[in-house]
Amino acid sequence: MTKHDPISLTTVSAGFIQDWLDALQSRCTSKEMKSLLERSGLQTSPMVPTQRITLEEIATLYQLAAPATGDEMMGLWSRPIRPRALQHLLTVQREASSMVSALFRFSTFWNLLLDDFRLDLRSKPDEVELALAPYSPDTKPQRFGHMLMLKLAHGLLSWLGGSETRVQEVRFAFARPDFAADYAVVFPCPVAFDAQDTSILFDPRHFDRPITRSPAEASAFLMRAPIDWIFTGSRAHTNSLRVRAFLYGETWQSCQLSDAAHALKITPRTLNRRLKDEGTSFQNIKDALRRDIAIRALQQGTASIEQIAFDTGFSAPSNFHRAFHKWTNRTPGSYRL
Template identity: 30%
Template sequence: MKRKLVSNHYIQACLHGPLLADIDPMPLLERAAVPAELIHQPNARITEVQLANLIKAVWRSTGDEFMGLTARPCKNGVFALMMESLFQFKTLGAMLQQSIRFYNAVQDEIEFNLSCDGDLVDISATLKQPQYDPDHLLQEFILLMWQRLSCWLVNTQVPIHTTRFNYAQPDHVDEYPSMFGDHLLFDQSTARFTFSSKLLTLPLARDPIEMELFLRQSPLEILRRVGSDHSLSTQVRRQILKQGLEQPPTLEEIANRLHMTSRTLRRKLKDESASFQQIKDQVRCDMAIRLLTEESLSVAETSQLVGFTEQAAFCRAFKNWTGVSPSLYMSNQATQ
């Protein structure tokens, strides 16, 4: 798959907040595998993975999900708490209303609003002190977050009708259509995007386990174009997650649930350049990393929870997945 490239404008924009806080940007660039010399190359481009890793490094260094681009920080973890609050609701409209109520209640730096006018829904984000965000990075990221989150929650595209920006058209405007659609308006009174109100009735299509994986992969999952994923590989992954890793389903069991033979399942996975074992290993790897780093479980506990009867076998598998042992992986994460 071809990797999407983005303008080097976003490197400089990401570093604005840390520089204001007297944080050395060099370690942040190193963590994101972004060569420092690219900062001074206007035509340089980086991958969306590098950009996601740079944003994550900024979050960690500033302790601020607003990346140091507001007068007061938004503590790391607020987005995850908001996500957890959504699973009591059943439709996209109810979830969006809850997410906006949540953010307006926990911070005062950005005012969020959702309104419905006939056939269109309007989501706006107004920075109270926009001078802290001179490159409009936070403004754009917030709008993008709401649109991509909407797509992810209902597992289908939520096409943008129009996106309005409360600033002049920037030099890197060519980046915008892939993020905000083709109908762009600048120098508007507020920053907002609109989409069809018919989509508000779409049902929640995710579960808490999928949410954990989404959060662990963020902000990459926000930067990527999120759409409906009905691939067989994804269906197999969900079946494994739903049953659990301590006693994961066999290929034959999953094939039966998907109303096909195990031979057909193997063939169709091969057509997607995947295999049952690869998918199961990826699920185990993702879960192991989360248990070790976010829940601070021991190697022995993690080994059991991801389906290994012997800790030594788990350690060998983990090193094969990540290139390092579980203990070294935890040590590296602790120093970041």
């Protein structure tokens, strides 16, 4: 994802990563944790759930924390995942003759390492489901850990196929969280909650044949982890991402619902309904893009806060400050690097 990409601009709420931060603390001293957060660009004091976190901050924390803790899953599972485990996983995956075979190898690999959950591969002619099933009914799902495992499976399939693999649905075995909207950045499909098991579902009829991947390509994939496989690069699989991509390519400040509907070749009423089904609205998407453009400009640009306020459609800097605090619970100045 590039600097000028509408997906890479996206931020997620602090609540989305809080389970990960809690798990990471179990693998670090307080001093080590503070250092990891500081070097990642994250604040060391407690964050409120509505604060915004950039994808770069998440990727940097992962790249620092995995080697620092000696656990490539950073406390998300009861047993540490030792260094080079993911490298061995890619070696196993590179030899798969089909996507179903790749998923079988994926489940077998992790079932050798995990103590609390097993990965079940449930295959039918028109549906393949990879599920995380607990060994004990008393075991509670780790929300970030379950998300990360499903996305690793999806990311590896996409890497093997050479393009993002289509997903039918994702189901989580936990209640819908307040940050549920953030999953749209991660999964290009409908997301359900309160399921019996956490799982990701594919239609095997849409599977591409795996392409041959070299050891050098595997190393590059690991070097970029987790940005390439956590966050979806899709512009087509959900209406909300399609609208966001459209707005980013247009003069988004003046675009209306009818403009987006025309570009997507559907009626405004149909688009409004589909966005509602995805848990969002045209205005929410527009406001989120405006927020994320402002955060990127504050972090990487040289424009003044006043100029950024005008560039993002505010008539006065004071209005921008109020809106920004409502979006992030932080001041614009606190995002300056």
